[in-house]
Structure formats: structure tokens, C-alpha cells
Amino acid sequence: MPAIISDDPAAGLTELPFPPVTKAHILNCSYHNWHPKYRAITPKSRVVPLTKPFVDYLRADGIVLPDDEDERPEWDDDSGVFSSSDNIDRAPDDDEEEEDVDVAADWRETHDAIKSVIADLGGKVVPKLNWSAPKDATWINATNSMECRSPNDIYLLLKSSDFVTHDLEHAFDDCVDSPASSIQQSEIPYHLVLRKYFQLNPSVEFRCFARGRKLLCMCQRDLNHFDFLFNMQSKLQSLIQEFFNVRLRDSFPDDNLTFDVYVPAPYNKVWLVDVNPWAPRTDPLLFSWLEILTMPDPPDMVGQDAGTEEFVRLSLQPVTDTAAHSNCSSNGSAGSHADGAGNDIDGEADSDSDVDEEFWFPELRLIRQGDPEAYSFGTPQYSAHKLPKDVVDASQSGEGLRDFARDWQNVLARRQQDDATTESSEDD
Ligand SMILES: Nc1ncnc2c1ncn2[C@@H]1O[C@H](COP(=O)(O)OP(=O)(O)OP(=O)(O)O)[C@@H](O)[C@H]1O
Numbered sequence: 002m003p004a005i006i007s008d009d010p011a012a013g014l015t016e017l018p019f020p021p022v023t024k025a026h027i028l029n030c031s032y033h034n035w036h037p038k039y040r041a042i043t044p045k046s047r048v049v050p051l052t053k054p055f056v057d058y059l060r061a062d063g064i065v066l067p068d069d070e071d072e073r074p075e076w077d078d079d080s081g082v083f084s085s086s087d088n089i090d091r092a093p094d095d096d097e098e099e100e101d102v103d104v105a106a107d108w109r110e111t112h113d114a115i116k117s118v119i120a121d122l123g124g125k126v127v128p129k130l131n132w133s134a135p136k137d138a139t140w141i142n143a144t145n146s147m148e149c150r151s152p153n154d155i156y157l158l159l160k161s162s163d164f165v166t167h168d169l170e171h172a173f174d175d176c177v178d179s180p181a182s183s184i185q186q187s188e189i190p191y192h193l194v195l196r197k198y199f200q201l202n203p204s205v206e207f208r209c210f211a212r213g214r215k216l217l218c219m220c221q222r223d224l225n226h227f228d229f230l231f232n233m234q235s236k237l238q239s240l241i242q243e244f245f246n247v248r249l250r251d252s253f254p255d256d257n258l259t260f261d262v263y264v265p266a267p268y269n270k271v272w273l274v275d276v277n278p279w280a281p282r283t284d285p286l287l288f289s290w291l292e293i294l295t296m297p298d299p300p301d302m303v304g305q306d307a308g309t310e311e312f313v314r315l316s317l318q319p320v321t322d323t324a325a326h327s328n329c330s331s332n333g334s335a336g337s338h339a340d341g342a343g344n345d346i347d348g349e350a351d352s353d354s355d356v357d358e359e360f361w362f363p364e365l366r367l368i369r370q371g372d373p374e375a376y377s378f379g380t381p382q383y384s385a386h387k388l389p390k391d392v393v394d395a396s397q398s399g400e401g402l403r404d405f406a407r408d409w410q411n412v413l414a415r416r417q418q419d420d421a422t423t424e425s426s427e428d429d
């Protein structure tokens with residue numbers, strides 16, 4: 002029987018074609034492992050090794066915060082009340098009836114280390130564990146963000162976050178042992194990462210995907226439309242491509258990785274924010290993993306080691322896969338070409354000599370005005386799980402705002418009908 006040949010790279014796939022995810026790869030993506038090598042290109046941060054008693058505290062159910070001298074409410078003789086109070090359980094004071102229990106007794110040193118790092122970093126930090134920041138728990142923090150000013154702010158966020166729980170309980174889920182590493186979950190060296198807080202502009206945060214030590218594609222991290230990004234697409238593509246080639250390509254231990262960068266104004270320096278596993282657990286954001294995994298390889302570049310801005314002439318070796326040459330101006334399906342002046346050149350090159358003069362850049366996918374992702378109504382990310390399921394279903398069923406509004410009306414109408422039925426049955 003003749004073989005059935007399909008142009009669709011996804012044809013016949015029954016699951017995402019990821020290479021096996023090894024524990025060694027997960028560990029390589031842990032902040033404490035990659036940060037020492039890339040300290041100079043990472044926004045200022047410190048890493049605090051965590052003891053088993055502290056990790057046990059993070060894992061324990063319930064939120065009991067240690068009594069902290071700086072935060073201990075003071076008794077005011079004049080008013081006859083404590084000067085501050087909050088609604089989170091704290092270890093009781095001496096003069097309270099309950100037995101005095103110091104929840105931090107077994108990890109005082111860690112607590113003190115955290116306090117001193119916060120002070121060293123200027124008093125405001127953003128925490129994360131080995132892999133995950135508590136982005137889903139900002140609602141519990143007084144600042145409604147990840148900004149923390151005290152150890153207790155940090156504990157509250159970490160203990161309230163499902164993302165952090167994933168680090169603590171499921172870091173090696175779906176992983177295979179590798180010859181380099183057969184470590185168990187219980188043996189993971191946990192670390193608290195404290196990053197100096199700064200006003201970060203989410204519009205210039207990008208997630209990048211590198212396969213086989215080649216940068217394949219990248220996209221916005223924030224799911225809003227930012228018009229100005231479209232005017233600087235080529236510049237961003239070339240900056241991030243160069244950053245990858247010079248800083249990460251040959252030094253990161255794995256061939257495949259995703260990494261997050263920050264490119265603040267005046268848009269001439271790239272900062273490494275995070276390294277994430279090449280695995281389904283990493284959110285591909287504006288791509289789908291199937292799309293990324295089946296994307297054609299970028300063309301081989303001769304002299305692509307451009308380490309400086311001055312390097313201009315690149316030559317492309319013949320590329321057999323025409324898809325790799327097909328262009329995208331704003332949201333195309335493959336990488337784009339640009340001339341030395343950084344202008345986009347749509348369409349395929351006319352001749353070999355034209356090809357010689359060109360750069361190939363990985364696609365940078367942006368959210369266009371009108372894209373469904375842009376309709377986030379200003380709601381915080383990761384909050385969908387706090388909404389009733391029918392609201393989430395309604396928001397996902399349509400193409401845009403109108404569909405959402407119509408579906409939402411239907412949901413409301415259905416609810417009113419249900420309420421009316423319940424009331425009338427109660428009257429009976
Ligand atoms: N120093 C900082 N000051 C303020 N905000 C920061 C700082 N560093 C990071 N952030 C914000 O925190 C967000 C989350 O950080 P990070 O990417 O490390 O978390 P993560 O849990 O690894 O996320 P993901 O699950 O998407 O990989 C960043 O997108 C950025 O907006």
C-alpha cells in the first residue's frame with residue numbers, strides 16, 4: 002500500500018511531540034541553578050537556601066505567621082488597645098492565654114536571613130520559589146501585587162499560591178530520570194528567590210522559545226494590545242536574537258528551553274527574567290505547543306555569532322523548507338526578514354544575492370487590536386478560577402466581546418429563571 006504523505010506536520014499525532022522531560026532539565030531551569038551564571042544580565046536578586054523545617058512550614062496546611070518584632074502590635078496604655086491588628090492567625094503573645102508557640106522556632110535563621118535580604122534590596126522585594134512566583138495569590142497581599150515588605154508578606158503569598166504548591170509537590174511530575182539525575186522530589190534543594198522590586202512595564206516582557214540551540218519564536222507575556230510594539234518589532238527581534246546568541250545559546254546546559262526577557266526603554270538592553278522548562282507545564286501564551294513543536298527549523302545562519310551591533314553581513318545557507326522563508330509582518334506563521342536598517346521586508350527574497358544581504362529573525366508574535374486575547378476587561382490574570390464556571394465558559398465560547406455579551410445575557414437570564422423557579426417552589 003502506498004504511504005500516505007501529508008504536508009501537515011501534526012498529522013497522525015495523538016499527543017504533543019515533546020522530547021522526554023528529564024529531572025535534570027527541570028533542575029537546570031531552577032532559579033538557583035541558572036542564576037549564578039547569568040547574574041550580570043538578571044535584574045538584581047538574591048537566593049536564600051531553605052532548610053527542611055522552613056519547607057515543612059510552607060507545605061503545612063493553614064496560615065500561621067510568626068510573631069515578628071517589627072510587626073508585633075504594641076499595647077497602647079492611653080487607648081487601651083493594641084496599635085495594630087490583622088485577621089491572619091499569628092503565634093500568640095506571652096500575655097495571651099494560649100500557650101506561647103513560636104512557629105518559626107525551627108527556622109529562625111531562615112527568617113532572619115530573609116529579613117536582612119529584604120533590607121539589603123531596599124525594603125521591597127518580589128518572591129518566588131525555585132520555579133514559580135505566587136502570581137495567583139496577589140489578592141491576599143495588602144499591595145494586591147507580589148510586592149513584599151516583610152517576611153510575613155512573603156510567607157502569606159507563598160502559602161496561598163497554587164503555583165508555589167506545584168513547585169513543592171509536583172516539580173518532577175511527568176519527568177523521566179536522566180543519567181545525570183535520579184533525584185526524588187523530597188531531595189530537591191529548595192530556595193527562596195527575592196528580587197528587588199521595581200516598576201516593571203509588562204508591555205515589554207517577552208517569552209522566547211529556543212529549540213536545538215536556535216531561537217524559534219517569541220511573544221508578548223502580557224495579554225493586552227500595545228500599539229507601540231508594532232513599530233519596533235524588528236528592533237526587538239534583532240535585540241533578543243542577539244541576546245540569545247551571545248548570552249544563552251552555548252552556555253545553557255540544555256538544547257531546548259523557554260526564557261523570559263524584559264526590554265525596557267530605551268530598548269537597547271535585554272534582561273533575563275526567568276528560564277522555564279521545555280515542557281507542557283510552561284504556558285506557550287500566544288502560541289500553542291503543537292505549533293511550536295512542529296515549527297520548521299530556522300535557516301542555518303553563517304556568521305550568526307554576531308556579538309556586537311556593528312556586525313551586519315549575514316549569509317543564509319540554502320534553505321530547503323520554503324516555510325522557513327515565508328514571512329510575517331505582524332503576526333505571520335514563521336520568522337521574518339529584515340534589512341540592515343531594521344526595516345521589515347515582506348515576501349520571499351528575489352535572488353540569492355538578496356538572501357545574502359538579509360537577516361532572518363524568529364517570529365515575534367504580538368497581540369493586535371481586536372484579538373480575542375485583548376478582551377481581558379482589565380481583569381487580573383490567573384483570576385478565572387475565582388469566577389463561576391458559567392462565566393468562564395461564556396467568555397471562552399465566542400470570538401469576541403459581542404459573543405461574550407450575548408452569552409453572558411443568556412447566563413443571567415437562565416439564572417433569573419432558575420431563581421424564579423426556586424422561589425415559586427419555596428412558596429408552594
Ligand atoms: N523585580 C521585579 N519587580 C517587580 N515585578 C517583577 C520583578 N521580577 C519579576 N516581576 C514580575 O513577576 C512576573 C512573574 O515572574 P516570573 O516570570 O519569574 O514568574 P513565573 O512563576 O516563573 O511565571 P511563569 O509561570 O509564567 O513562568 C513577571 O512577569 C514580572 O511581571
Ligand SMILES: [Mg+2]
Pocket residue numbers: 132133275276277
Ligand atoms: Mg517562569
